[in-house]
Amino acid sequence: MKSTDVLKEEHEVIRKMLQILSNVCEKLEKKENVEIEDLKLIIEFIRNFADKCHHGKEEDRLFPMMEEFGVPKEGAPIGVMLQEHELGRSYVINMAASLEKKDFSKFVENVKNYIELLDPHIEKENTILYMIADMHIPEDKQKELLKEFEKFEKEVIGKGEHKKFHKIVENLKRKYL
Numbered sequence: 332m333k334s335t336d337v338l339k340e341e342h343e344v345i346r347k348m349l350q351i352l353s354n355v356c357e358k359l360e361k362k363e364n365v366e367i368e369d370l371k372l373i374i375e376f377i378r379n380f381a382d383k384c385h386h387g388k389e390e391d392r393l394f395p396m397m398e399e400f401g402v403p404k405e406g407a408p409i410g411v412m413l414q415e416h417e418l419g420r421s422y423v424i425n426m427a428a429s430l431e432k433k434d435f436s437k438f439v440e441n442v443k444n445y446i447e448l449l450d451p452h453i454e455k456e457n458t459i460l461y462m463i464a465d466m467h468i469p470e471d472k473q474k475e476l477l478k479e480f481e482k483f484e485k486e487v488i489g490k491g492e493h494k495k496f497h498k499i500v501e502n503l504k505r506k507y508l
Contacts, residue, residue, distance in 0.1 A: 334393060334468075334476040335461035341385045342453045347500050347508075348376055349446050354507040356439045367430070369506065370438070372499050374427050377445075380496040382423070384488045386416050389456075392479045393464060400467040408460045415452045419445060 352373060358365050394409050404410050422445040429437035468476065484493060 332477065333465060333473050334388075334480055335464055337477065337480055338385065338388065338393070338461065339457055341380075342457060344497060344500055345381050345385065345449070346453060347504060348373065348381070349449060351500070351503045351507045352442050353446060356442050358507075359435045359439050369503060370430055372503065374423065374430065376496055376499050377423050377426075379488070379492070381449075382416070382420060384484070384493065384496075387487060388480050388483055390416065392476060392483060396468055396472060396476055397464050400469070400472070402463055402467050408455070408463060412452070412456060412460060415448060419448055419452070422448065 425441040
């Protein structure tokens with residue numbers, strides 16, 4: 332298994348949350364009941380699993396190693412991915428702010444923007460960026476990177492947190508998919 336395989340697996344979990352989010356938006360638009368606690372869990376998932384854990388591994392570990400092996404940051408896929416990560420964070424900040432104000436139309440607007448950003452973002456990473464990483468990073472460094480991801484999980488995310496976020500997705504999937 333390569334580090335990029337781990338990231339692709341995480342993408343599948345994130346995509347499942349995007350499907351949940353899409354259905355939640357439909358319910359909100361139809362003025363159907365959606366529990367505020369579920370919306371808070373979704374934001375917690377995005378902030379911690381999608382951003383802190385997944386994007387953290389990319390930004391703190393994968394991208395620097397890609398640069399080390401000759402992949403430029405600026406004017407290349409890495410730079411684009413970093414810009415998109417920042418844009419996604421702004422949508423999540425707006426989601427949380429609109430939720431606090433119980434402004435569900437603004438919440439839905441930001442969720443839709445987030446989904447429109449993240450779905451093609453994931454596709455670009457899976458089909459372009461990770462292929463570039465696999466081509467440039469030697470096998471021995473790939474193994475090191477995999478260990479770095481495990482270390483990152485323990486030190487930055489916390490033991491058991493990954494499973495907790497998978498469980499959140501499974502519980503929300505039963506409710507909204």
